[in-house]
Amino acid sequence: MLEPLLGSTNAERALIFIQARGEGYAREIALFFETDLYGIQKQLDKLEVGGILVSRKVGRTRLYVFNPRYPFVAELVALLAKALTFYPETTRTDLTMNRRRPRRRGKPDEANLTDGAA
Amino acid sequence: MKPISQMAQLELAAYVHDHLRQQGIDVVLSGGSVVSFYSRNLYVSKDIDLVNIAFTRQSKLRKAMASIGFSERGRYFQHPESAHIVEFPSGPLAVGEEPVRDVQEVMLETGSLRVISAADCVKDRLCAFYFWDDQQGLEQAVLVAQNHSVDLAEIERWSLVEKHAEKFAQFREQMQKGWNK
Numbered sequence: 424m425l426e427p428l429l430g431s432t433n434a435e436r437a438l439i440f441i442q443a444r445g446e447g448y449a450r451e452i453a454l455f456f457e458t459d460l461y462g463i464q465k466q467l468d469k470l471e472v473g474g475i476l477v478s479r480k481v482g483r484t485r486l487y488v489f490n491p492r493y494p495f496v497a498e499l500v501a502l503l504a505k506a507l508t509f510y511p512e513t514t515r516t517d518l519t520m521n522r523r524r525p526r527r528r529g530k531p532d533e534a535n536l537t538d539g540a541a
Numbered sequence: 542m543k544p545i546s547q548m549a550q551l552e553l554a555a556y557v558h559d560h561l562r563q564q565g566i567d568v569v570l571s572g573g574s575v576v577s578f579y580s581r582n583l584y585v586s587k588d589i590d591l592v593n594i595a596f597t598r599q600s601k602l603r604k605a606m607a608s609i610g611f612s613e614r615g616r617y618f619q620h621p622e623s624a625h626i627v628e629f630p631s632g633p634l635a636v637g638e639e640p641v642r643d644v645q646e647v648m649l650e651t652g653s654l655r656v657i658s659a660a661d662c663v664k665d666r667l668c669a670f671y672f673w674d675d676q677q678g679l680e681q682a683v684l685v686a687q688n689h690s691v692d693l694a695e696i697e698r699w700s701l702v703e704k705h706a707e708k709f710a711q712f713r714e715q716m717q718k719g720w721n722k
């Protein structure tokens with residue numbers, strides 16, 4: 424959707440993902456969009472070099488967020504928020520309705536539970 | 542000309558700045574090294590951040606830096622005879638949401654150097670404090686503001702635009718503590 428403007432589908436995927444979830448790392452973005460990890464890593468790196476994103480290490484993962492010091496961050500986020508409303512409903516729901524609350528270690532994944540077992 | 546191995550941080554920045562200007566590349570010193578400049582070296586950073594204000598392509602920067610002996614290492618450039626690291630953050634030159642308009646030009650033994658103003662340096666350091674709660678950013682902003690006359694009303698106006706009135710109050714409190722010492 425924004426690919427003609429951003430020049431890359433993977434740049435759009437990375438930005439839309441971070442806009443929807445507030446943060447993201449290369450592997451989860453690539454898995455979400457079922458695309459090549461290297462392509463996403465390359466775009467995240469370019470966006471960081473350009474000052475649009477910043478990253479920090481969390482364990483062995485490099486987590487990216489919008490750079491609050493980027494002078495156009497508010498306008499960019501507004502554009503991405505609008506673009507997201509044009510995405511298919513399933514994609515929007517999957518992007519925004521992911522579980523964020525904690526889940527105690529050792530409990531089975533919700534996705535693996537059968538009806539009535541929760 | 543002083544050998545690169547003997548150049549202090551800002552002298553090296555001026556040397557690189559002038560060389561790039563001759564190649565048609567516009568850069569302005571920002572970041573931690575400006576704190577050194579405005580605090581009379583009370584704070585020292587090894588990094589030299591020269592903001593690439595005219596969005597020069599990396600390949601042109603690489604070629605220009607190579608011609609004075611700098612090699613690219615990841616996102617940085619380094620000279621074999623210097624411990625300093627030169628980086629070219631991409632433009633625009635900004636503090637938070639606002640563009641930087643006031644750029645000073647200073648002359649050093651090794652060349653001229655364009656530097657953001659003391660007030661913009663304070664804002665630049667406060668950005669780190671406002672957005673990431675970086676205490677070093679706060680300390681550096683106080684250090685610059687104590688060593689240079691800056692318009693606190695203007696810093697306050699900008700802080701309100703950035704929606705950080707409470708943190709500006711903390712900055713002002715730190716400034717006053719310093720004055721009372």
